[in-house]
Amino acid sequence: MPPATHRVRVCRLHEFPPGTVRRLNTLPPVAVFNVAGRLYAIDDICSHDYALLSEGHFDGTSLECPVHMSRFDVRNGEPLCLPATEPLRTHRVEVTGDEVAVHIDIGRLL
Numbered sequence: 191m192p193p194a195t196h197r198v199r200v201c202r203l204h205e206f207p208p209g210t211v212r213r214l215n216t217l218p219p220v221a222v223f224n225v226a227g228r229l230y231a232i233d234d235i236c237s238h239d240y241a242l243l244s245e246g247h248f249d250g251t252s253l254e255c256p257v258h259m260s261r262f263d264v265r266n267g268e269p270l271c272l273p274a275t276e277p278l279r280t281h282r283v284e285v286t287g288d289e290v291a292v293h294i295d296i297g298r299l300l
């Protein structure tokens with residue numbers, strides 16, 4: 191059985207330049223990143239403790255948590271340094287013409 195997802199529109203692609211992030215006030219909160227023209231979506235809550243990762247520093251493919259400074263790879267959600275040890279969930283990004291949408295995995299909420 192495929193995971194339960196909810197499709198959420200993010201923005202227009204031409205309004206989402208490389209090196210930027212879009213935060214979705216969804217449940218769960220999700221952040222979408224433009225890495226050199228490729229788009230990635232991960233949970234926006236740090237896997238270590240409560241922090242909105244989209245408020246952290248995003249550089250290249252790396253995102254630094256604003257609370258305890260763990261870094262994550264936004265392409266796969268993997269932690270790159272302590273104190274976080276658990277990966278972030280990833281979500282499928284869809285681009286249709288100029289529209290960007292994310293299929294948020296809500297399986298854990300059901």
Ligand code: FES
Binds near residue numbers: 239
């Ligand atoms: S809350 Fe992100 S590293 Fe602790």
